[in-house]
Amino acid sequence: xxxxxxxxxxxxxxxxxxxxxxxxxxxxxxxxxxxxxxxxxxxxxxxxxxxxxxxxxxxxxxxxxxxxxxxxxxxxxxxxxxxxxxxxxxxxxxxxxxxxxxxxxxxxxxxxxxxxxxxxxxxxxxxxxxxxxxxxxxxxxxxxxxxxxxxxxxxxxxxxxxxxxxxxxxxxxxxxxxxxxxxxxxxxxxxxxxxxxxxxxxxxxxxxxxxxxxxxxxxxxxxxxxxxxxxxxxxxxxxxxxxxxxxxxxxxxxxxxxxxxxxxxxxxxxxxxxxxxxxxxxxxxxxxxxxxxxxxxxxxxxxxxxxxxxxxxxxxxxx
Amino acid sequence: xxxxxxxxxxxxxxxxxxxxxxxxxxxxxxxxxxxxxxxxxxxxxxxxxxxxxxxxxxxxxxxxxxxxxxxxxxxxxxxxxxxxxxxxxxxxxxxxxxxxxxxxxxxxxxxxxxxxxxxxxxxxxxxxxxxxxxxxxxxxxxxxxxxxxxxxxxxxxxxxxxxxxxxxxxxxxxxxxxxxxxxxxxxxxxxxxxxxxxxxxxxxxxxxxxxxxxxxxxxxxxxxxxxxxxxxxxxxxxxxxxxxxxxxxxxxxxxxxxxxxxxxxxxxxxxxxxxxxxxxxxxxxxxxxxxxxxxxxxxxx
Numbered sequence: 195x196x197x198x199x200x201x202x203x204x205x206x207x208x209x210x211x212x213x214x215x216x217x218x219x220x221x222x223x224x225x226x227x228x229x230x231x232x233x234x235x236x237x238x239x240x241x242x243x244x245x246x247x248x249x250x251x252x253x254x255x256x257x258x259x260x261x262x263x264x265x266x267x268x269x270x271x272x273x274x275x276x277x278x279x280x281x282x283x284x285x286x287x288x289x290x291x292x293x294x295x296x297x298x299x300x301x302x303x304x305x306x307x308x309x310x311x312x313x314x315x316x317x318x319x320x321x322x323x324x325x326x327x328x329x330x331x332x333x334x335x336x337x338x339x340x341x342x343x344x345x346x347x348x349x350x351x352x353x354x355x356x357x358x359x360x361x362x363x364x365x366x367x368x369x370x371x372x373x374x375x376x377x378x379x380x381x382x383x384x385x386x387x388x389x390x391x392x393x394x395x396x397x398x399x400x401x402x403x404x405x406x407x408x409x410x411x412x413x414x415x416x417x418x419x420x421x422x423x424x425x426x427x428x429x430x431x432x433x434x435x436x437x438x439x440x441x442x443x444x445x446x447x448x449x450x451x452x453x454x455x456x457x458x459x460x461x462x463x464x465x466x467x468x469x470x471x472x473x474x475x476x477x478x479x480x481x482x483x484x485x486x487x488x489x490x491x492x493x494x495x496x497x498x499x500x501x502x503x504x505x506x507x508x509x510x511x512x513x
Numbered sequence: 514x515x516x517x518x519x520x521x522x523x524x525x526x527x528x529x530x531x532x533x534x535x536x537x538x539x540x541x542x543x544x545x546x547x548x549x550x551x552x553x554x555x556x557x558x559x560x561x562x563x564x565x566x567x568x569x570x571x572x573x574x575x576x577x578x579x580x581x582x583x584x585x586x587x588x589x590x591x592x593x594x595x596x597x598x599x600x601x602x603x604x605x606x607x608x609x610x611x612x613x614x615x616x617x618x619x620x621x622x623x624x625x626x627x628x629x630x631x632x633x634x635x636x637x638x639x640x641x642x643x644x645x646x647x648x649x650x651x652x653x654x655x656x657x658x659x660x661x662x663x664x665x666x667x668x669x670x671x672x673x674x675x676x677x678x679x680x681x682x683x684x685x686x687x688x689x690x691x692x693x694x695x696x697x698x699x700x701x702x703x704x705x706x707x708x709x710x711x712x713x714x715x716x717x718x719x720x721x722x723x724x725x726x727x728x729x730x731x732x733x734x735x736x737x738x739x740x741x742x743x744x745x746x747x748x749x750x751x752x753x754x755x756x757x758x759x760x761x762x763x764x765x766x767x768x769x770x771x772x773x774x775x776x777x778x779x780x781x782x783x784x785x786x787x788x789x790x791x792x793x794x795x796x797x798x799x800x801x802x803x804x805x806x807x808x809x810x811x812x813x814x
Contacts, residue, residue: 237634
C-alpha cells in the first residue's frame with residue numbers, strides 16, 4: 195500500500211504543498227474503495243447476471259410487449275393502447291378478474307385464521323407439538339399435481355368420501371364440488387387453505403415466540419382473561435409478523451394458478467378462471483403474446499397497488 | 514422448541530401456591546379443560562391434514578374398482594402391490610424421474626453456490642451500490658412470476674433454450690430466495706472472524722470458502738432441501754418450457770398420465786404416491802432444516 199501512496203503523491207504534488215500527502219492518502223483510500231467495490235460486485239455478479247436477465251429485463255420488457263401485437267411468428271408491431279382498450283371490453287378478462295378477487299377475498303382471511311389458530315395451538319405446552327408441526331407443514335411441500343388429483347377424487351360427487359360423509363351426517367343433496375359452477379371455487383379455496391396454512395403457521399409461530407413472556411404475566415396480574423390477553427398482548431406483539439404474512443398471502447392469492455390449472459382447469463365453464471390462467475391461455479395456448487402481456491400488466495399492477503396500500507396502512511397504524 | 518417460555522394455564526400451578534388471590538382450584542380445573550381442548554383440536558387438525566394422504570396411499574393399494582366404494586373401505590382387501598409394478602411399464606416414469614433428478618440436483622447446486630456467493634457480497638462487503646442492488650432483489654418479491662413469464666419465455670425462446678432442460682435450470686437457479694436465506698444467516702456470523710482472517714492475509718474469496726461457508730452448514734442444508742423440493746415439485750416452469758415428452762419431469766408426466774388414464778384411479782394414486790415419496794422422505798429426514806429455513810426468511814420460491 196505504502197508504495198502506491200508514494201507513487202500517487204507525484205501528481206498530487208502539482209497542487210499546493212501541504213495538501214499533497216492528504217490527497218495521496220485519499221487516492222489510496224479511493225483505490226481501496228474501488229478494489230472493494232470490484233470484489234463486492236464479483237461476488238454478486240454470478241447471481242445478479244442471471245437475476246437481471248431472467249427477472250429484471252422481462253419485467254421491463256413486459257410493458258413494451260403489452261403495447262404490441264406480438265405472436266410467436268413474425269415481428270412485433272406497435273399497436274399503442276389497443277390491447278388495453280380490448281381488456282375493458284373483454285368479458286372473459288372481467289370474469290377472470292372477478293374470480294381472482296373472489297378467490298382472494300376468501301382465501302386470505304381463511305388461511306390467516308387457520309394458520310393463526312394452528313400457531314396458537316402449537317405455542318403451548320402440549321405433547322406432540324413437534325410432530326404436529328411436521329404434519330401441518332407437509333401439504334405445503336407436496337406437489338400441486340398430486341394434491342389436486344387426490345382432492346378431485348375426494349370431492350367426486352357420487353362416490354367420493356367427502357360427499358359420502360356429508361350424506362352420512364344428513365345432507366341429502368351434497369354439492370357437486372369441482373363439477374358444479376357454484377361449488378368449484380369453494381372447493382379450490384378449501385384445498386388451498388388446507389395446503390398453505392402450515393406454511394403461514396410456521397411464520398406466525400416464529401412471530402409468537404418473540405412476544406415477551408413478561409407481558410402475559412403482567413396482563414394476568416391485571417386480571418386479563420384469555421381473550422383479553424390474546425387481543426391486547428398477542429395480537430399487538432404479532433403485528434410485524436402479521437403484516438409480513440398478510441402481504442405474502444395477498445400476493446400468493448392474486449397469482450393463484452397451478453392448483454386451479456390442475457384441479458379445474460378454470461372450469462366448469464369459466465367459473466374458476468383466474469388472471470394467471472387467462473395469461474397462460476392467451477399467451478401459450480393462443481399465442482397472443484401482446485394481449486397476454488396486457489393482462490400480465492393488469493396482474494402486476496394489482497399486486498403492486500395492493501402491496502403499497504398495505505405498506506401505507508401499516509405505517510399509519512404504527513404511528 | 515422455544516415455545517415453552519410462553520406461560521399457559523398449565524404453567525400456572527407454581528406461582529399459584531404462593532398466590533394470595535384464591536383462584537387456584539378454578540385455574541387447575543380450567544387448565545385441564547384447556548389442555549383437553551388443545552389435544553382434541555390438535556388431533557382433529559392432524560387428521561384433517563393427513564386424511565387425503567392416507568386416502569392416496571390406501572387407494573394406490575387397491576384394485577381399480579375398489580377405489581370408490583360405498584362406504585369407503587379404509588383397509589384394502591386384498592392389498593394390491595401390482596400397481597407399483599404396473600406403473601413402470603405403463604408410463605415413462607423412469608424418464609420423468611431421471612429428468613427431474615437432473616434438474617433438481619443442478620438447480621440446487623448452482624443456487625447454493627451463486628446464492629451464497631452473492632449473499633457474501635451483500636452481507637460481508639461494504640461498497641457503493643450494494644444496498645440499491647439489494648432493494649432490487651427485494652422488490653421482485655412483490656412481482657409474481659406469472660406476470661412476467663411471457664417476456665421471459667420470448668427471450669429464452671429467442672436464444673433457443675425453450676424445450677431444453679436448460680430453460681428450467683436458468684429459471685430456477687437465479688431466484689432471489691437463496692440470496693435472502695444465506696444473507697440472513699451470514700449476518701449472524703460475527704464480523705471479527707472475517708477481520709481476523711483478513712489480517713492473516715486471507716482474500717475475500719478465501720474467507721467465503723474457508724470461514725463463512727463451513728460455518729453456514731445449517732443454512733446450506735436448509736437451502737439445499739428447499740430448493741431440491743421446490744424444483745422437484747415445479748409444475749408451471751416445465752409446463753411452459755418442456756414440450757417434448759422425453760424432457761418431461763415427474764409433475765408433467767403425472768399430469769399427462771392422469772389425462773390419459775383418467776379412469777384408472779388406483780394407478781393414478783400409485784403415480785401420485787411415487788411423486789410425493791422422495792419429497793416425504795427428504796422432509797422427514799431434514800424437517801428441522803425446512804422449518805429453520807422457512808422461519809428465517811419467510812419467503813419461498
